Amino acid sequence: MKIGVLTGGGDSPAINAAIRAVVYQAKAYDFELTGIRNGWAGLVEANFSPLTVDTVEGTLTKSGTVLGTSRTNPFKTNTVDKVVENFNKEKLDALIAIGGDDTLGVLSKLHHNDKPINGVGIPQTIDNDIIGTDYAIGFDSAVTIATDAIDKLRSTAESHHRVMVLEVMGRDAGHISLRSGVAGGAHVILVPEEDFDLTEICKFLKKRKEAGKIYSIIVVAEGAKPKDGMQMAQREVKDQFGHVMLGGISSYLVDEIEKCTKIESRLTILGHLQRGGVPTSFDRFMATRFGVRAVKMVEKGAFDQMVALKGKDLFAVGLKEGLAKTKPINMDFYQQIKMLF
Ligand code: F6P
Numbered sequence: 001m002k003i004g005v006l007t008g009g010g011d012s013p014a015i016n017a018a019i020r021a022v023v024y025q026a027k028a029y030d031f032e033l034t035g036i037r038n039g040w041a042g043l044v045e046a047n048f049s050p051l052t053v054d055t056v057e058g059t060l061t062k063s064g065t066v067l068g069t070s071r072t073n074p075f076k077t078n079t080v081d082k083v084v085e086n087f088n089k090e091k092l093d094a095l096i097a098i099g100g101d102d103t104l105g106v107l108s109k110l111h112h113n114d115k116p117i118n119g120v121g122i123p124q125t126i127d128n129d130i131i132g133t134d135y136a137i138g139f140d141s142a143v144t145i146a147t148d149a150i151d152k153l154r155s156t157a158e159s160h161h162r163v164m165v166l167e168v169m170g171r172d173a174g175h176i177s178l179r180s181g182v183a184g185g186a187h188v189i190l191v192p193e194e195d196f197d198l199t200e201i202c203k204f205l206k207k208r209k210e211a212g213k214i215y216s217i218i219v220v221a222e223g224a225k226p227k228d229g230m231q232m233a234q235r236e237v238k239d240q241f242g243h244v245m246l247g248g249i250s251s252y253l254v255d256e257i258e259k260c261t262k263i264e265s266r267l268t269i270l271g272h273l274q275r276g277g278v279p280t281s282f283d284r285f286m287a288t289r290f291g292v293r294a295v296k297m298v299e300k301g302a303f304d305q306m307v308a309l310k311g312k313d314l315f316a317v318g319l320k321e322g323l324a325k326t327k328p329i330n331m332d333f334y335q336q337i338k339m340l341f
Pocket of ligand 1: 010100125126127169170171222239246275
């Protein structure tokens with residue numbers, strides 16, 4: 001069997017750990033692998049490279065992806081025929097695609113295309129927003145980086161008696177914000193799943209100050225929105241692939257908080273720092289499990305599915321079902337946490 005492997009969408013720590021596991025499991029089955037460069041763009045352009053044990057040597061602790069990535073979507077660029085042509089020319093039997101909802105969505109569409117391509121997906125996104133799995137590769141590393149940032153902001157917040165606003169990624173889901181906010185002991189945690197009330201936040205911050213609490217830390221997800229719908233203009237900015245570019249809500253928050261509380265405030269946008277560094281052991285471990293399972297699924301012919309974690313166990317979940325909608329945070333937990341702190 002000959003399997004093409006690609007990584008698409010935003011990168012994250014531990015993708016290489018998944019590729020490495022795919023390589024070793026494929027070797028055990030005596031399957032041949034082809035590395036597809038830069039996500040779906042590599043199949044459009046027939047940009048292939050060997051993928052062997054040598055390629056993945058020493059990559060377990062390296063962030064990024066040795067295969068390169070892109071946000072190219074052949075269904076948006078009318079290049080599906082090229083994808084099918086190059087898949088056949090390379091004599092591939094199946095694909096393993098590692099990525100988020102966009103990347104895996106293309107895999108699903110290709111399976112249901114009039115010239116179907118078989119494939120298995122591995123969920124990977126720091127956003128952890130794929131409904132079909134409890135976990136996506138990269139999330140734990142991103143949360144660890146965000147928690148570390150909160151820990152570092154605490155001392156300066158305390159020394160200067162300031163409100164510090166930390167903006168984290170996550171697109172339309174608040175998983176990074178909620179997880180790091182709780183782990184880092186943030187006083188306010190804002191998520192896209194619930195529009196925030198600025199008046200309430202200001203009241204809360206003033207109350208904290210009156211009670212002698214000399215600083216406050218706010219974690220805000222990049223996709224969070226105020227109740228009054230302000231700052232929506234920034235959401236119209238799109239990248240070259242048509243994705244809305246998020247970011248900047250912390251600047252709005254800091255301005256408004258200073259106006260209504262008169263407390264000096266500062267912002268930090270963590271941005272792409274959340275996608276680098278040494279992957280956590282949890283991410284490396286999960287990526288290895290996902291990679292091994294993906295090759296086993298190919299061997300069994302379990303196509304049009306992705307590897308998924310449910311509780312502690314791995315399952316195969318249909319791509320259509322697994323990508324049906326964005327996975328929201330647990331709102332019950334969010335409401336409880338808000339009341340506690
Ligand atoms: O989906 C992963 C992610 O890191 C999001 O959290 C973020 O909004 C987006 O990618 C940023 O994308 P880009 O790398 O294209 O700026």
